[in-house]
Amino acid sequence: MIRARDLTKHFRVHKRGSGLAAALKSVVRRKYELVKAVDGVSFEIQRGERVGFLGPNGAGKTTTLKVLSGLLHPTSGEVEVEGFVPFRRAPELLSAITLVMGQKSQLIWDLPPADTYAMNRAVFDVPQEAFERALKELTELLELGDLVTKPTRQLSLGERMKCELAAALLHGPTTLFLDEPTIGLDVAMQLAIRDFVRDYNQRHEATVLLTSHYMDDVVALCPRIIVIDQGKLIHDGDLRALVKQTDPDKRVSFTLVTPRADDELVKLGAILKREGQRATLRVGEKDLPAVVGHLLGEWKATDLAIEDPPLEEILRVMFGKAREGREASS
Amino acid sequence: MTRALRLVLLQLRVNIARAAAYRADFIFNGVMTLVSMALALLPLLILFDQRKVVAGWDKPSALVVMSYFMAVEAILEGLINPSLVDLVERIRTGAFDYVLLKPVDAQLMVSTSRQEPWHVIDLAGALALAIYAFGLRGEPPALVDVLLGIALLVTGVAAMYAVFIACAAASFWVVRLDNLVYLLGALFDTARWPVQVFRGVWRIVFTFVIPVAIMTTYPAMALLGRLDGRTALATVGGTVVLLGLARVIWRTAIRSYTSASS
Numbered sequence: 001m002i003r004a005r006d007l008t009k010h011f012r013v014h015k016r017g018s019g020l021a022a023a024l025k026s027v028v029r030r031k032y033e034l035v036k037a038v039d040g041v042s043f044e045i046q047r048g049e050r051v052g053f054l055g056p057n058g059a060g061k062t063t064t065l066k067v068l069s070g071l072l073h074p075t076s077g078e079v080e081v082e083g084f085v086p087f088r089r090a091p092e093l094l095s096a097i098t099l100v101m102g103q104k105s106q107l108i109w110d111l112p113p114a115d116t117y118a119m120n121r122a123v124f125d126v127p128q129e130a131f132e133r134a135l136k137e138l139t140e141l142l143e144l145g146d147l148v149t150k151p152t153r154q155l156s157l158g159e160r161m162k163c164e165l166a167a168a169l170l171h172g173p174t175t176l177f178l179d180e181p182t183i184g185l186d187v188a189m190q191l192a193i194r195d196f197v198r199d200y201n202q203r204h205e206a207t208v209l210l211t212s213h214y215m216d217d218v219v220a221l222c223p224r225i226i227v228i229d230q231g232k233l234i235h236d237g238d239l240r241a242l243v244k245q246t247d248p249d250k251r252v253s254f255t256l257v258t259p260r261a262d263d264e265l266v267k268l269g270a271i272l273k274r275e276g277q278r279a280t281l282r283v284g285e286k287d288l289p290a291v292v293g294h295l296l297g298e299w300k301a302t303d304l305a306i307e308d309p310p311l312e313e314i315l316r317v318m319f320g321k322a323r324e325g326r327e328a329s330s
Numbered sequence: 331m332t333r334a335l336r337l338v339l340l341q342l343r344v345n346i347a348r349a350a351a352y353r354a355d356f357i358f359n360g361v362m363t364l365v366s367m368a369l370a371l372l373p374l375l376i377l378f379d380q381r382k383v384v385a386g387w388d389k390p391s392a393l394v395v396m397s398y399f400m401a402v403e404a405i406l407e408g409l410i411n412p413s414l415v416d417l418v419e420r421i422r423t424g425a426f427d428y429v430l431l432k433p434v435d436a437q438l439m440v441s442t443s444r445q446e447p448w449h450v451i452d453l454a455g456a457l458a459l460a461i462y463a464f465g466l467r468g469e470p471p472a473l474v475d476v477l478l479g480i481a482l483l484v485t486g487v488a489a490m491y492a493v494f495i496a497c498a499a500a501s502f503w504v505v506r507l508d509n510l511v512y513l514l515g516a517l518f519d520t521a522r523w524p525v526q527v528f529r530g531v532w533r534i535v536f537t538f539v540i541p542v543a544i545m546t547t548y549p550a551m552a553l554l555g556r557l558d559g560r561t562a563l564a565t566v567g568g569t570v571v572l573l574g575l576a577r578v579i580w581r582t583a584i585r586s587y588t589s590a591s592s
Contacts, residue, residue, distance in 0.1 A: 011588065071430050073585060091433035099431055106428040110348045122340045123432045123439075125333060151351070 002045040002068060002175065002207060007077035008231075009038040009063050037063040039231035040077070047174070050201055050208040052222035052239070054311075056319060060231040061211045062101075065177045068209070069099040082175055095124055098173040102180035105160065106167055107152045113163040114148045117170055124171035131170065138166040141196050158189035165193065169200065176200070178210045182217055194220050215311035227318060234322045240308075246317050247309045250288055253280040254301035268294065278303075337434060338442045345445040360448040367400060367455045370522065385526040391554055392524060393463035398483065398546040398553075399522040400456035405487050406494075406518065408449030409442075414498040416444045421501050426587065437580050441495065460553075471553050478562060479553030485569040486545040490518065492572035493540065499576075499583035521546040544568055 015033045016026040038060040045051050055061050066072045067079055070086035070093065079086055084093035107116045121131045138144065142162045147155060155163065161181065169176075178197065182190040194217055201208050212218055218225060218239070225242065227235040235242055252269065256277040265271050268291045269281035283291045288306070295301040349356050374396055378389040387395070417440045420426040429439050464470055471479070497510055520528075521542035528536055537543040548565045551557040 066427070069431060071427050072588070089430065089433075094431060094433035097431075099427070101427070104423075104425055104427065106425075108344060108348070110351050111344065115344055115347065119340055119344060120432075122333075122337050123434055125433075 001047055003080040005042045005078040007038055007041045007079055008075045009067055010075045011035045011037055036231045041233045043226055043236050045207055047207055048205040050222045052218035052225040053209055053211045054225055055228040059228045062179055065179050069097055069177050095171060096173055097175040098168040099177040100168045100181050102183035105164060107163060109152050112149045112151055116167050120167055120170050126171050134170050134172055141199055142166055158185045175207045180212055182214055197221060219311055229319050229322050243308050243314055246314045248285050249282050251280055251307045251309060252283050254295055254304040257300045334438055341442045342445055346447050349447050356448055360451050363448060363451050367452060387524045390463045390466040394460060394554055395524050395546050395550040396522055397456045397460035398550045400452055402486055402545050404449045404452030408446050410491050410494055412444035412446050413441050414494055417498050418501045475553055475555045479549055482549035482552045482565060485566055486549050489541045489544040489569045489572050492576035496576040496579045499580045502583040502586045
């Protein structure tokens, strides 16, 4: 279980203008600014939950994950992970969690991943039998094959990420902090990693807290999302409920068999996209059955798809509202 | 403790494998190391060409100090320095995160993370030089002096390690510390001379502040049968104090780790 109560993390950051004069001036007199990376965030995550942690760049997501995994001391507030205070770095806690960072690597660059795995086995004191079992399971799930015996520097980004995940999970952690685990990967690899995370979560009843810039990762994996912006929590709850609450309209995409003017389309819903015979309309929930019936029946449209609005759009609306609220209150 | 030892041995194995992955580098570095050893001897040989005794040290005795210097430097360059350079780099890039995420002592992990195995050649060279020096002297050291000399070599290395880890810990506050590492290297260079060569304030500095006396002079004096019991005990005590101080600095510094952003 993960619990954060009024968590804050502030950094004192050196600030200076651009140019040589400003650089020289900053040597003599420094100006500092207090950055509230995380500002009074509270949430609880139960064992086995998969939670998406969203926010724009610099919102405080990674800082929160680092506090939760014991890398950073919080400025104030309480944090508890699996019954431990993370920054005290109890060995029992560190053996029960893992942090995967898509932009950092723990694999030994010049040697095959197998050497990093052997090192982690010693570090986490994993018995040989359990280690071999875990490695076999991870090799199957991640389809590692002979990647583990090739020098890390010869692996592609996607291959390296798969090996990275195995290194992070060999000790069988039950709490996974995943910070952009699919960054820079192609779609096939993203899907493979998504499937893997879901499978691991179900097999081990592991708690997963995931940040990702790819909203598809979050939609596919996380029934619940926590959204922060400028260090403050602005939403915590069910993903579908959030979508419904923010923008209940559906996106209806279809291909016309006979050409229709925009004037005709507008009668069914707002046009979001039009490329020749292919169109996407925004349709209210209560009008949906009639519109779909019309498209399929009278217009004989093909390739019809009904989707929720993209999460990116929902978040954009949310961040806009949160900022307006903050500006109004200040 | 056995787990810590197992971990250190495994890190050593990984680093030997890493070094072996670049075979040409391994051979090249081995040769370079022999050349730099020969160069390190030059100033001493030139000096003793001019004078028989310097500050109470004759040539064979000064060569024993030099052999200690080479041995400690080999251990420094082979075992300690690469790890600390690696630490500074890890702090700068944020890769230190992965050290803190492991359920083992972070200081132990970083202090043993990198080794450059070819420096074992220097160590062999240091031993050969010590044997040569005692050959010149015409009398072998007594067994008890050898044992004390080896024990003080360990404390010498430990003292140097303490100074280096305390300085490396500063990189939690000041990210670029390359110059400090070079400065330490240059100061350590003074350890090739017996501490009695330095006078006044410099002798105090090199005994208590940058303890080159503990690193080379006292161990050499022990091997030569010239060290009194009180100084030997003070050497061990001084090393323990330095290690304790380094540990306190490390633990304080680690709290300031801000982890480079992803």
